Amino acid sequence: MSKYLVTGGAGYVGSVVAAHLLEAGHQVTVLDDLSTGFAEGVPAGAEFVRGRIQDAAEVLDGSYDGVLHFAASSQVGESVADPEKYWRNNVAGSLELISAMRKAGVRKLVFSSTAAVYGEPEAVPIAETARTAPTNTYGATKLAVDHLITSEAVAHGLAAVSLRYFNVAGAYGSSSGVAFGERHDPESHLIPLVFQAALGQRPHIAVYGDDYPTPDGTCIRDYIHVADLAEAHLLALDAARPGEHLICNLGNGNGFSVRQVIESVKRVTGREIPVVTAERRPGDPAVLVASAARAHEALGWRPRRPELDDIVADAWAFTLEKRA
Ligand SMILES: NC(=O)c1ccc[n+]([C@@H]2O[C@H](COP(=O)([O-])OP(=O)(O)OC[C@H]3O[C@@H](n4cnc5c(N)ncnc54)[C@H](O)[C@@H]3O)[C@@H](O)[C@H]2O)c1
Numbered sequence: 398m399s400k401y402l403v404t405g406g407a408g409y410v411g412s413v414v415a416a417h418l419l420e421a422g423h424q425v426t427v428l429d430d431l432s433t434g435f436a437e438g439v440p441a442g443a444e445f446v447r448g449r450i451q452d453a454a455e456v457l458d459g460s461y462d463g464v465l466h467f468a469a470s471s472q473v474g475e476s477v478a479d480p481e482k483y484w485r486n487n488v489a490g491s492l493e494l495i496s497a498m499r500k501a502g503v504r505k506l507v508f509s510s511t512a513a514v515y516g517e518p519e520a521v522p523i524a525e526t527a528r529t530a531p532t533n534t535y536g537a538t539k540l541a542v543d544h545l546i547t548s549e550a551v552a553h554g555l556a557a558v559s560l561r562y563f564n565v566a567g568a569y570g571s572s573s574g575v576a577f578g579e580r581h582d583p584e585s586h587l588i589p590l591v592f593q594a595a596l597g598q599r600p601h602i603a604v605y606g607d608d609y610p611t612p613d614g615t616c617i618r619d620y621i622h623v624a625d626l627a628e629a630h631l632l633a634l635d636a637a638r639p640g641e642h643l644i645c646n647l648g649n650g651n652g653f654s655v656r657q658v659i660e661s662v663k664r665v666t667g668r669e670i671p672v673v674t675a676e677r678r679p680g681d682p683a684v685l686v687a688s689a690a691r692a693h694e695a696l697g698w699r700p701r702r703p704e705l706d707d708i709v710a711d712a713w714a715f716t717l718e719k720r721a
């Protein structure tokens with residue numbers, strides 16, 4: 398059994414990973430300022446400290462075996478409108494966290510990076526060796542933290558893994574029967590927005606552009622089940638080596654179009670979904686699909702829930718449970 402600090406463990410991905418760590422028998426402390434997370438999202442069995450990563454030195458000591466770092470501001474549009482918030486929270490916050498880790502002698506880190514570091518891809522599927530050219534401040538700050546981690550590994554022997562998530566989706570029902578899913582406010586992600594249209598909470602779903610060079614003209618993305626993502630984090634903790642910074646994409650390697658996602662939601666929910674076609678959203682690449690080859694080789698990771706309907710069904714079950 399090991400002891401881990403999970404920053405951002407009251408948020409969507411962090412709460413699911415914290416639940417997986419607890420189920421694997423580990424001890425977990427969640428550090429979260431609840432800026433976008435929910436105290437009830439912290440899984441039972443985890444210690445909860447309400448606080449900021451900027452003050453991580455007050456929490457970390459030599460009893461921790463590692464840190465899983467999810468805490469961040471992560472809305473692309475907001476990052477363009479208010480870049481200072483993103484440089485401060487994501488980059489300066491991570492610098493304080495990494496510095497506190499060094500002082501406390503905590504020498505293992507798994508970091509939530511993003512496909513947004515690549516920007517408009519030159520080729521798909523996207524490998525980790527692809528050019529990094531983020532098209533928004535959010536992606537730029539995540540790339541800066543990746544560089545920060547590399548230099549810490551080289552200079553001070555940190556054992557580190559960055560996982561570059563593609564489109565995280567779905568929800569997780571833990572063995573204790575508690576479900577963890579996506580609750581962003583405002584919501585900007587496609588699947589929860591299509592649910593809102595299915596529930597009549599918004600008049601329709603707007604498809605952002607149907608003139609892309611794809612088979613049905615709508616954007617293609619690589620949707621990965623949050624529980625598959627969580628399993629990769631536990632494997633990453635095992636794979637981390639002192640002085641090395643391993644970077645792995647996390648996606649299924651399969652793409653689905655916006656229209657395919659809407660069709661899947663129709664099948665799963667059995668509901669009508671009003672759809673309108675809207676302008677392209679600025680900065681949206683036509684196709685973003687991961688090469689998951691390195692995650693397979695370096696982590697021994699394989700997604701176990703790659704079917705879009707299964708991902709959508711789990712997310713729908715969580716949405717209904719939250720409404721009940
Ligand atoms: N959801 C996705 O599709 C996706 C894709 C790629 C990368 N990511 C990354 O994964 C991580 C988790 O994303 P999520 O979707 O779960 O987001 P989320 O907003 O649900 O979770 C982030 C959590 O971090 C907390 N937090 C933010 N700043 C903090 C600070 N300074 N100190 C302490 N806590 C702080 C928030 O309160 C929240 O609980 C983020 O780093 C995000 O950039 C997410």
Ligand SMILES: O=c1ccn([C@@H]2O[C@H](COP(=O)(O)OP(=O)(O)O[C@H]3O[C@H](CO)[C@H](O)[C@H](O)[C@H]3O)[C@@H](O)[C@H]2O)c(=O)[nH]1
Pocket residue numbers: 471511512513514562563564565585586587588590602603604605606616617618655678681685
């Ligand atoms: O109302 C909507 C919302 C989204 N979309 C489309 O649906 C696709 C998926 O959009 P999301 O906003 O759900 O996800 P993104 O692909 O934009 O973003 C994801 O990938 C980014 C990297 O590019 C970041 O990592 C981000 O956190 C992650 O959610 C995109 O083609 C988008 O244009 C619509 O058509 N209508």
